[in-house]
Amino acid sequence: MGSHAMFVPMVTLRRARLAALLVLVLAPRAFAQFEIVGSWAARNTEDISRDSYPVDYVGLPLNDEGRTRALTYNESQLAMIERQCEGWPQFYFVQGPFGLRIWSDDDPIKGQAISYTIGAWEDRAAMTIWMDGRPEPSKYAEHTRGGFTTGKWEGNTLVARTTHMKAGFLRKNGPPSSDQAVMTSRFYRHADILTVLSVIEDPIYLAEPHIISKSFQLSAAPISPIGPPCVSTFEGRPLGESVPHFVPEKNPFVDELTKMFGLPRDVVLGRRETLYPEYRKTIKDKFVPPTACTRNCGAAPPR
Amino acid sequence: MSGRWISPPESFFRKLSFLALAIALVPMPAYSQGRGGAAPPTARASAPIDLTGYWVAVVNEDWRYRMVTPPKGDFRGVPITKEALQIVNAWDPAADEKAGEQCKSYGAGAVMRLPARLHITWQDDNTMQVDVDAGTQTRLFRFAPAAAPAGAASWQGDSAAQWERGGGRGGPPAGGSLTVVTTNMRAGYLRKNGVPYSADAKVTEYIDVSPSPDGQMLVVTTVVDDPRYLLQAFIVSSHFKKEADGSKWDPTPCSSRW
Amino acid sequence: MFACLGRVLSGGIALASVVLLTGGSAVSVTAADQGGQTGVAAGGGLEVLQLRPNFYLIAGGGSNVGVQIGDDGVVVVDAGSSASAGDVLAAIQKLSPRPIRYIIDTSADPDHVGGNETLSKAGQTLFTAAGSFSLPGNFLGGVASILSAEKVLSRMSAPTGQASPFPAGAWPTETFDHARKYMFLNGEGIEIFHQPAAHTDGDAIVFFRRSDIVVAGDVLDMTRFPVIDVTRGGSIEGELAALNRIIELAIPSVPIVSREAGTIVIPGHGHLCDQLDVVEYRDMVSIIRDRVRDSRDAGMTLEQVKAASPARGYTRRYGSDSGPGSTSNFIEAIYKSLPKGKS
Numbered sequence: 001m002g003s004h005a006m007f008v009p010m011v012t013l014r015r016a017r018l019a020a021l022l023v024l025v026l027a028p029r030a031f032a033q034f035e036i037v038g039s040w041a042a043r044n045t046e047d048i049s050r051d052s053y054p055v056d057y058v059g060l061p062l063n064d065e066g067r068t069r070a071l072t073y074n075e076s077q078l079a080m081i082e083r084q085c086e087g088w089p090q091f092y093f094v095q096g097p098f099g100l101r102i103w104s105d106d107d108p109i110k111g112q113a114i115s116y117t118i119g120a121w122e123d124r125a126a127m128t129i130w131m132d133g134r135p136e137p138s139k140y141a142e143h144t145r146g147g148f149t150t151g152k153w154e155g156n157t158l159v160a161r162t163t164h165m166k167a168g169f170l171r172k173n174g175p176p177s178s179d180q181a182v183m184t185s186r187f188y189r190h191a192d193i194l195t196v197l198s199v200i201e202d203p204i205y206l207a208e209p210h211i212i213s214k215s216f217q218l219s220a221a222p223i224s225p226i227g228p229p230c231v232s233t234f235e236g237r238p239l240g241e242s243v244p245h246f247v248p249e250k251n252p253f254v255d256e257l258t259k260m261f262g263l264p265r266d267v268v269l270g271r272r273e274t275l276y277p278e279y280r281k282t283i284k285d286k287f288v289p290p291t292a293c294t295r296n297c298g299a300a301p302p303r
Numbered sequence: 304m305s306g307r308w309i310s311p312p313e314s315f316f317r318k319l320s321f322l323a324l325a326i327a328l329v330p331m332p333a334y335s336q337g338r339g340g341a342a343p344p345t346a347r348a349s350a351p352i353d354l355t356g357y358w359v360a361v362v363n364e365d366w367r368y369r370m371v372t373p374p375k376g377d378f379r380g381v382p383i384t385k386e387a388l389q390i391v392n393a394w395d396p397a398a399d400e401k402a403g404e405q406c407k408s409y410g411a412g413a414v415m416r417l418p419a420r421l422h423i424t425w426q427d428d429n430t431m432q433v434d435v436d437a438g439t440q441t442r443l444f445r446f447a448p449a450a451a452p453a454g455a456a457s458w459q460g461d462s463a464a465q466w467e468r469g470g471g472r473g474g475p476p477a478g479g480s481l482t483v484v485t486t487n488m489r490a491g492y493l494r495k496n497g498v499p500y501s502a503d504a505k506v507t508e509y510i511d512v513s514p515s516p517d518g519q520m521l522v523v524t525t526v527v528d529d530p531r532y533l534l535q536a537f538i539v540s541s542h543f544k545k546e547a548d549g550s551k552w553d554p555t556p557c558s559s560r561w
Numbered sequence: 562m563f564a565c566l567g568r569v570l571s572g573g574i575a576l577a578s579v580v581l582l583t584g585g586s587a588v589s590v591t592a593a594d595q596g597g598q599t600g601v602a603a604g605g606g607l608e609v610l611q612l613r614p615n616f617y618l619i620a621g622g623g624s625n626v627g628v629q630i631g632d633d634g635v636v637v638v639d640a641g642s643s644a645s646a647g648d649v650l651a652a653i654q655k656l657s658p659r660p661i662r663y664i665i666d667t668s669a670d671p672d673h674v675g676g677n678e679t680l681s682k683a684g685q686t687l688f689t690a691a692g693s694f695s696l697p698g699n700f701l702g703g704v705a706s707i708l709s710a711e712k713v714l715s716r717m718s719a720p721t722g723q724a725s726p727f728p729a730g731a732w733p734t735e736t737f738d739h740a741r742k743y744m745f746l747n748g749e750g751i752e753i754f755h756q757p758a759a760h761t762d763g764d765a766i767v768f769f770r771r772s773d774i775v776v777a778g779d780v781l782d783m784t785r786f787p788v789i790d791v792t793r794g795g796s797i798e799g800e801l802a803a804l805n806r807i808i809e810l811a812i813p814s815v816p817i818v819s820r821e822a823g824t825i826v827i828p829g830h831g832h833l834c835d836q837l838d839v840v841e842y843r844d845m846v847s848i849i850r851d852r853v854r855d856s857r858d859a860g861m862t863l864e865q866v867k868a869a870s871p872a873r874g875y876t877r878r879y880g881s882d883s884g885p886g887s888t889s890n891f892i893e894a895i896y897k898s899l900p901k902g903k904s
Contacts, residue, residue: 134599195524242847
C-alpha cells in the first residue's frame with residue numbers, strides 16, 4: 001500500500017462511481033435541442049387561399065412541364081378505384097389542415113432519440129425522422145408515401161431531409177410532384193409554437209424550390225397518431241377504361257380564378273416571377289379586384 | 304464500517320468524478336456576468352445569428368391576400384370577433400386616405416407579411432433596424448438595456464427584442480433566434496382589406512435564419528394577440544430569401560388600395 | 562407502442578437482413594427495420610436489395626434481376642446482360658449455396674437474356690434423374706432450365722442455316738404458348754403470364770404469390786417511356802393491357818394506407834414499385850395514347866403528331882432523345898400500332 005493510500009467507505013466509493021457514470025451518460029446529450037414530442041394543433045390561419053378550384057397553381061413556381069401536367073389533370077381520376085386511396089406525399093404534413101402528433105424512439109442507454117415520428121393520417125403516411133445517421137436507401141429502393149427521412153440538430157433547429165417519395169401532387173387539383181423530389185424541413189420551436197419551414201426541390205416539375213411554412217401550437221388535447229382507414233370502392237369506372245384527362249391547352253377551368261378574383265392568368269398558372277414583390281408593378285394598372293367577397297369569406301364569429 | 308484502501312489514482316478518480324458531476328449539474332450560461340465587473344456584451348456583439356442584409360419575401364402562400372388587395376369582407380382564416388367583423392364590412396379605403404391612415408395595413412401586426420423587401424442593419428449596438436420598402440416603414444428592435452422612449456402609439460409600436468440561444472452547457476452558443484415583442488401600436492389592419500387589429504394588440508415574433516438551396520432564408524413567425532378583435536391568436540409564418548445586395552430595393556409609399 | 566409503430570411505418574417494406582459482400586466472403590447481418598431498402602454493393606457495380614426473407618433484387622446488371630431462394634434451389638427472373646453475367650452469378654451464389662434451377666425470361670431483350678447461358682450452366686436442372694419419360698439423367702447436360710414464352714425462343718434462335726443472335730446455350734429450354742404457366746417452388750406458387758403484343762410478342766409477367774412480388778419485365782420501365790417494339794409484335798393496346806394486368810395482380814396497402822405495405826412490383830429497369838407506381842405509369846401511357854389517337858383521328862400524319870408533342874408533361878421524367886426508348890420512338894410505336902379506324 002502506498003504511503004498516500006486512504007480509506008474510503010464503500011458508500012462513498014459507490015457514489016463516486018455513480019457520479020462518473022452520470023457524467024458519462026449526461027454529457028453526450030446534445031443540449032442544442034428542444035422538445036418536439038407532443039401533440040401540435042394546426043390553427044389554420046395561414047395558407048388558406050389554395051382552394052380546391054380545378055386550376056389554382058397560385059404561389060407555385062412550376063416549370064412548363066409541371067404546368068402542362070397540372071392542366072392535364074382531371075379530378076375525375078379520383079373515381080378510379082386504383083386512385084381512391086392514393087393519398088399525399090409527405091409535403092402534406094405542412095400543407096394540410098391537420099395537426100401533428102410527434103413521438104420519439106429513444107436509445108435506452110444514452111437516452112438520445114433514435115428517431116422522431118410524425119404520426120400518419122388517413123391520406124398521409126407517418127414520417128419517421130431517423131436521427132442515427134443511417135444511410136439513405138438505394139436508388140433502386142421503393143419510393144413510398146412516407147419517403148425516407150434523416151434528421152440532425154443544427155443548433156436549436158431540427159433539420160430533416162426527405163427523399164424516396166412517391167410521385168404525387170403538390171396540390172390535390174393536379175400540380176405534380178415527381179419521384180425525384182426532395183424535401184428539407186426545418187423545425188423551430190418558440191414557447192408553445194412549432195414552426196416548420198419546408199423547401200421542396202423537384203428537378204422535373206419546379207422552376208425553383210417551392211417553400212411552405214406553417215406554425216402549430218402545442219395542444220393539451222391529444223392528436224391521433226393515425227388516421228382512419230381508406231376503403232376503395234367501385235364508382236363506375238372499370239379498370240382498363242381511358243384515364244380522365246384534359247388537353248392542357250383546352251382545360252375548361254383555366255379562367256375560373258381570373259373571373260372570380262381578378263387574378264392574372266400567369267398567377268393562376270404558377271409562374272415563378274409572380275412570387276416576388278416586383279411582380280406587383282407589372283399588374284398594378286391591370287388588376288381589378290372583385291368589389292366584395294361573395295363566398296368563403298370566413299366563419300361567422302360566435303362572439 | 305466497510306470500505307477500501309485506495310491508492311492515489313483511485314482518489315484522483317473520485318475527485319474527478321465529483322468535479323465532473325459538479326460541472327455537469329451546475330448551469331453555466333455561456334455569457335454570464337463578466338469577471339471583475341466588465342460590461343456585458345452588446346446585443347450586436349453577442350448575436351448568435353446574423354440577420355443583417357437584404358431579404359425578399361417569397362409569396363408562395365396566401366398569394367391573393369398578400370400580393371393584391373383581397374375583396375372587401377373576406378376575412379377567411381382570421382379568427383375575428385363580431386366587433387371586428389363590423390369593421391371588416393365597413394372598410395373604406397377612401398376614408399382611410401382622407402384621414403391620412405393609408406399606412407394602416409403596414410403596421411407591425413402585418414408588415415412582415417407584406418410582399419416586400421427588408422433591409423436589416425444595426426442602428427447601434429443594442430438596436431436592430433428593419434427597413435421595409437413597402438410603405439417605407441422602419442422598425443426598431445431594442446435590446447435591453449435600450450428601451451423605447453415614452454411616446455404615443457405608432458404604426459410600428461415599441462419592440463423589445465432578445466436573443467434566444469441554442470447553446471449547450473458551458474459551451475459557446477450553437478445557433479439561436481430572435482424574439483421580438485411589440486406593443487404600443489396604433490390600430491391597424493392585418494390585411495389590406497380592413498381586417499383589423501386594435502391598439503390593445505400585442506405582436507410576438509420569432510425570427511429564425513437557415514441555409515437554403517440558393518443561399519439563406521429568414522422565417523418570421525408572427526403571433527398577434529388582440530383581446531378586442533381576435534378570438535384567439537392569429538399566427539402566420541412568412542419566409543424571405545437573402546439577396547446579395549439592395550439593387551432591387553424599391554421604396555413605395557403606403558397605399559390603402561394597393 | 563408508438564415507438565414500434567414508428568419503426569414499422571417508416572420507409573416501406575420491413576427488411577430482415579442486409580448482406581455484406583466484401584472480398585469474396587459473405588457476412589449476413591440481421592438488422593431491425595432499416596426504414597427503407599438499403600442496397601448492398603456487389604461486384605461490377607451491382608446492388609443487391611433484400612425484398613422479402615427469401616427474395617432479392619439484383620440491380621445494375623443490364624436489367625433488374627429477381628432472385629428467389631429456398632431449399633428447392635434458386636429461381637431467377639431475367640439474367641441481366643452478358644457483360645454482367647459473371648457478377649450477377651457471383652451475387653446469386655453469395656445469396657444461396659443452392660443451385661439455380663430456373664431462369665425465367667420476361668422477354669428476348671439482350672439486357673434480360675444476355676446472362677442466360679452463364680447462369681444456366683452454373684445451375685442444375687431439376688430433372689437430374691433418368692425418369693419414366695425416357696429422359697436421360699441430367700436433361701440437356703444438367704444445366705438449369707430457361708423458361709420463357711414461346712416467342713422468345715423464336716426471337717433468340719434462327720431458322721436452319723441462319724446465324725442466331727444468341728448462342729444456343731442461352732436459348733430457352735422450356736417454352737409455353739398459352740396464357741398462364743405455373744409451378745410451386747420454395748414454398749410458393751409462381752405464375753408466369755404471357756402478355757401478348759405488349760413490349761413485344763413474347764412478354765411474360767412473373768408473380769410470386771407468397772412473396773407477393775410481381776416481376777414485370779420491360780412492360781414497366783421506370784427509367785423511360787415503354788419500349789414498344791412493333792417489329793417484334795409489340796403494340797400500345799397490348800402494353801396497356803399488360804400494365805392493367807399488373808395493376809390487377811398487385812394489391813396496395815389498403816385499408817391501412819399508412820402501413821406502406823402491399824405487393825412489390827419489380828420493373829424491367831429503375832426503382833422498385835408498388836401498385837400506385839404502376840397506376841401512375843399506366844396513366845401516363847394511356848394519356849399519351851389518347852393524344853396520339855385523337856391527333857391521328859383528326860387526320861394528322863406521324864410527323865405532324867410528333868410535332869404536336871403528345872408526350873408533353875412527361876418528357877422530362879421519361880423522355881430521351883435517342884435509343885429504343887426515345888420519345889420519338891414511343892410516339893411512333895403508338896401511332897403505328899393503334900387499332901385502325903376512328904375510335
